[in-house]
Amino acid sequence: MSKSVLELTPVEAVACCSPVTSEPLSAEAADRIVPLVKAIADPVRLRLVSLVASHADGEACVCDLNDAFDLSQPTISHHLKLLHESGILDREKRGVWVYYRVNAGALRDLAALLGGVTA
Amino acid sequence: MSKSVLELTPVEAVACCSPVTSEPLSAEAADRIVPLVKAIADPVRLRLVSLVASHADGEACVCDLNDAFDLSQPTISHHLKLLHESGILDREKRGVWVYYRVNAGALRDLAALLGGVTA
């Protein structure tokens, strides 16, 4: 059973659409794609994604991430929540720690959408 | 003579950097990249880019763009200014009309930065 368009996550919305440069984007499509772009349109969140992606084993726990910024722990938690909800970061709780890992497909689809052409 | 890092436009900043997923992004690099991402992190601006890119001859005048939205002319002008200043859209005035065209390199570099790997 396929999902209604309105139920699509931002990641699914990006994956389903034509490149931005090939045909005009509908208002609805834009509204579904933008949350994913907004998610990385912040210096802290962009660095978080980069930190997680380049971390050993492709995952990092919150404690590691907190130390990388001069920001309060709730603020980092807030940004991680946004990244998780938009589908860019996956969460896994192991014991007391929570590990985040990037959803490579999300970034790849977004890149494809912007680049217009992809392999 | 090469430019100081602080003089780099967002587009140049994106073009010079490693993919987000290969190594941690410095705070400075993030601050230089984010303006470009922010520029397309709005449904109206994303559609504007898409409209211009997919328009005949790869360019569109403001009059065409205004008609595509239920927004005031100053609002569209404001968004176009942002897209132009961030380096995503190029401007050319011909007579009474102003034509915008996408800077394909900017989108391609941004896509490469996000995708991590590119051809």
Next chain:
DNA sequence: TGTCTATGTTGACATCCGTCGATGTCTGGT
């Protein structure tokens, strides 16, 4: 059970940002 540590949630605040109406600045035509 109780306490310590890791992480998320809430509420408040300041700032940023999208939007508009009014106005300014060009350019071309009469």
Next chain:
DNA sequence: ACCAGACATCGACGGATGTCAACATAGACA
């Protein structure tokens, strides 16, 4: 010279967003 149309700028308003301190929750271990 004047007017009309295309586009930009300005000032203001309301809503969205990043940040923090305080508090809540949940797991590990004694």
